[in-house]
Amino acid sequence: MTSTPKQKVAVIGGGGNVGASTAFALIAKGVPAEVLIVDLSEQAALGQALDISDASFTMPGTCRQASFQEAGQADVIIITAGARQKPNEPRSNLIDRNYTIIKSIMDSLQPIKSTSKILLISNPVDVLTHIAQTTSGLPRAQVIGSGTYLDSGRLRNALSDITGVSPTSIHAYMLGEHGDNQFTGWSSARIGGLPLLDHPKLKGMDLESINQRIAHKAYEIIEAKGSTYYGIGMCAAIIAEALLNNTSQVFPLTHYVEGLGCYMSWPAAIGSSGVEQSFDVKLDAAETKKLEVAVKAIKEVCAKYN
Numbered sequence: 001m002t003s004t005p006k007q008k009v010a011v012i013g014g015g016g017n018v019g020a021s022t023a024f025a026l027i028a029k030g031v032p033a034e035v036l037i038v039d040l041s042e043q044a045a046l047g048q049a050l051d052i053s054d055a056s057f058t059m060p061g062t063c064r065q066a067s068f069q070e071a072g073q074a075d076v077i078i079i080t081a082g083a084r085q086k087p088n089e090p091r092s093n094l095i096d097r098n099y100t101i102i103k104s105i106m107d108s109l110q111p112i113k114s115t116s117k118i119l120l121i122s123n124p125v126d127v128l129t130h131i132a133q134t135t136s137g138l139p140r141a142q143v144i145g146s147g148t149y150l151d152s153g154r155l156r157n158a159l160s161d162i163t164g165v166s167p168t169s170i171h172a173y174m175l176g177e178h179g180d181n182q183f184t185g186w187s188s189a190r191i192g193g194l195p196l197l198d199h200p201k202l203k204g205m206d207l208e209s210i211n212q213r214i215a216h217k218a219y220e221i222i223e224a225k226g227s228t229y230y231g232i233g234m235c236a237a238i239i240a241e242a243l244l245n246n247t248s249q250v251f252p253l254t255h256y257v258e259g260l261g262c263y264m265s266w267p268a269a270i271g272s273s274g275v276e277q278s279f280d281v282k283l284d285a286a287e288t289k290k291l292e293v294a295v296k297a298i299k300e301v302c303a304k305y306n
């Protein structure tokens, strides 16, 4: 029998598609953690845990079903529970349904270990991160959301196709809101140390159409197969690994941005204490306007759900 890893990652909503993909990605990436699957549907949690544990036999991680109380003591608590978008439904529509679910989960997890980090995935993720922080009692730095990390990955893949450069060497972010108000930070994007827009393959391209394609990719996937889960599952596992291993990597994530006075998706370095640094991205005038729209939209919804 193998020994149980010391670090624990709980996935609340792990009986569903996004939660199970996250748990599977943690195991398949070789993250040496005990993955705890929790779901309102105990049967779904059990089924996913048993299936994913079958994938762990050559890996350092393990996977099992667990209770909300056990999950409250995990090092990283990932929340994927809740309603998902129907075809053509904006993420913002989910707030009424998912507000109640997130509040009840935070109650069920109590007492939450004081050093835990909570990672929100459920949508609308920026607003739900704010709600999770206020209802969990944890400090702001320890409650984050996946924000526009997935969207930024989509952007980097698209730019890789255009430029022929690896997505890992393209430093470009979707920013603001993981929703219809997200925008591309073109003016801050870099490739090989050069401004991205100086790359010859980007000259004369319709940048707004690239932006729209990225912002609407989730709708395209939902239309074709009902929901999205592999991409976000991998993103959640990468973020959890950075928190567990104290890597201080920079991701565009939902966190509290002091200068803007709200939770929103913005580049931050994260480690074992949660958010370590938030970066002041330079924007041009058009991007600043888009940022203002995103901040206003997030603040308006947060004000209703305080």
Ligand SMILES: NC(=O)c1ccc[n+]([C@@H]2O[C@H](COP(=O)([O-])OP(=O)(O)OC[C@H]3O[C@@H](n4cnc5c(N)ncnc54)[C@H](O)[C@@H]3O)[C@@H](O)[C@H]2O)c1
Pocket (backbone or CB within 6 Å): 012, 013, 014, 015, 016, 017, 018, 019, 038, 039, 040, 041, 044, 080, 081, 082, 083, 084, 085, 094, 098, 101, 104, 105, 120, 121, 122, 123, 125, 146, 147, 150, 178, 227, 228, 229, 232
């Ligand atoms: N942030 C992102 O980039 C991103 C990407 C894709 C999906 N999502 C979001 O992830 C969420 C889940 O999507 P999905 O496709 O996995 O849905 P799903 O229906 O497959 O799974 C949701 C799971 O949540 C569980 N659940 C509901 N209430 C619960 C509670 N109170 N406690 C514990 N478990 C509970 C359900 O039993 C179900 O197993 C949605 O809100 C979706 O919009 C976010």
